[in-house]
Amino acid sequence: xxxxxxxxxxxxxxxxxxxxxxxxxxxxxxxxxxxxxxxxxxxxxxxxxxxxxxxxxxxxxxxxxxxxxxxxxxxxxxxxxxxxxxxxxxxxxxxxxxxxxxxxxxxxxxxxxxxxxxxxxxxxxxxxxxxxxxxxxxxxxxxxxxxxxxxxxxxxxxxxxxxxxxxxxxxxxxxxxxxxxxxxxxxxxxxxxxxxxxxxxxxxxxxxxxxxxxxxxxxxxxxxxxxxxxxxxxxxxxxxxxxxxxxxxxxxxxxxxxxxxxxxxxxxxxxxxxxxxxxxxxxxxxxxxxxxxxxxxxxxxxxxxxxxxxxxxxxxxxxxxxxxxxxxxxxxxxxxxxxxxxxx
Numbered sequence: 194x195x196x197x198x199x200x201x202x203x204x205x206x207x208x209x210x211x212x213x214x215x216x217x218x219x220x221x222x223x224x225x226x227x228x229x230x231x232x233x234x235x236x237x238x239x240x241x242x243x244x245x246x247x248x249x250x251x252x253x254x255x256x257x258x259x260x261x262x263x264x265x266x267x268x269x270x271x272x273x274x275x276x277x278x279x280x281x282x283x284x285x286x287x288x289x290x291x292x293x294x295x296x297x298x299x300x301x302x303x304x305x306x307x308x309x310x311x312x313x314x315x316x317x318x319x320x321x322x323x324x325x326x327x328x329x330x331x332x333x334x335x336x337x338x339x340x341x342x343x344x345x346x347x348x349x350x351x352x353x354x355x356x357x358x359x360x361x362x363x364x365x366x367x368x369x370x371x372x373x374x375x376x377x378x379x380x381x382x383x384x385x386x387x388x389x390x391x392x393x394x395x396x397x398x399x400x401x402x403x404x405x406x407x408x409x410x411x412x413x414x415x416x417x418x419x420x421x422x423x424x425x426x427x428x429x430x431x432x433x434x435x436x437x438x439x440x441x442x443x444x445x446x447x448x449x450x451x452x453x454x455x456x457x458x459x460x461x462x463x464x465x466x467x468x469x470x471x472x473x474x475x476x477x478x479x480x481x482x483x484x485x486x487x488x489x490x491x492x493x494x495x496x497x498x499x500x501x502x503x504x505x506x507x508x509x510x511x512x513x514x515x516x517x518x519x520x521x522x523x524x525x526x527x528x529x530x531x532x533x534x535x536x537x
Contacts, residue, residue: 216368289310320363451485477489
């Protein structure tokens with residue numbers, strides 16, 4: 194396993210330990226054995242499991258669980274059961290086997306039960322079904338989606354489940370690949386702060402400098418040091434995905450000017466091509482609008498196409514930007530072009 198994969202996995206182990214995952218195992222029979230091994234892995238790091246299936250019998254699940262030595266409670270519970278017996282079993286380190294054989298694998302009854310045991314995640318490993326959009330989506334965005342399964346996932350979030358995952362149960366290793374990576378490999382509907390853009394904190398500065406170091410050395414970003422960033426801390430914002438910083442942007446203001454610079458725009462290589470750069474620039478534009486500024490601009494060559502085609506910026510004459518920044522540009526020996534946008 195590559196070291197990067199190990200580092201990614203290790204950050205989730207303490208986060209998942211002690212959390213309750215409710216998992217509906219509707220994966221086809223050939224995938225059951227590997228799925229059960231993945232459940233043992235989760236149990237071994239402290240995840241408390243509630244499992245059930247709408248397509249496999251209780252005996253099939255228990256036989257497979259016994260084969261891999263998954264620790265489970267002998268009593269079969271259902272979604273009408275109160276949470277006490279389930280919580281007692283989970284507290285002993287046993288998986289709870291739940292009867293969800295009737296109907297929708299993401300039913301309202303299941304979501305309510307999951308909420309009653311404080312489930313962190315509700316996960317469906319499904320067989321063949323309609324194609325679903327891949328990636329992370331806010332529950333409010335899919336509450337009226339055409340796919341019933343997406344509406345059910347959104348409804349589960351509204352009941353109080355922070356995250357609902359819908360995965361292709363036929364794909365080998367899909368469960369662990371989804372859980373132990375920032376971006377995942379399936380569909381996730383969330384109600385918590387999975388992806389946020391927040392102000393830079395002082396304890397982020399070292400990480401920001403490390404993150405942008407490659408682009409600074411390659412002359413794609415203006416050099417910055419700790420003291421400069423600390424002095425202008427409120428100018429900077431960071432994007433976090435699942436608690437991990439993946440990008441940055443700054444809105445740099447100049448005295449006596451109603452135009453501000455969008456700078457320090459950076460996305461980690463592992464997260465490029467996902468639209469996060471656009472989100473960060475739009476966040477900076479929104480901040481500028483809230484501050485009553487009339488326009489924003491960016492200095493770049495490498496990202497000219499990005500600013501023009503993706504964000505509607507136009508190339509400006511260099512003397513349109515604030516005089517202080519124009520003078521810095523002239524003395525920098527950088528051949529950056531200026532792209533600007535008037536804010537409505």
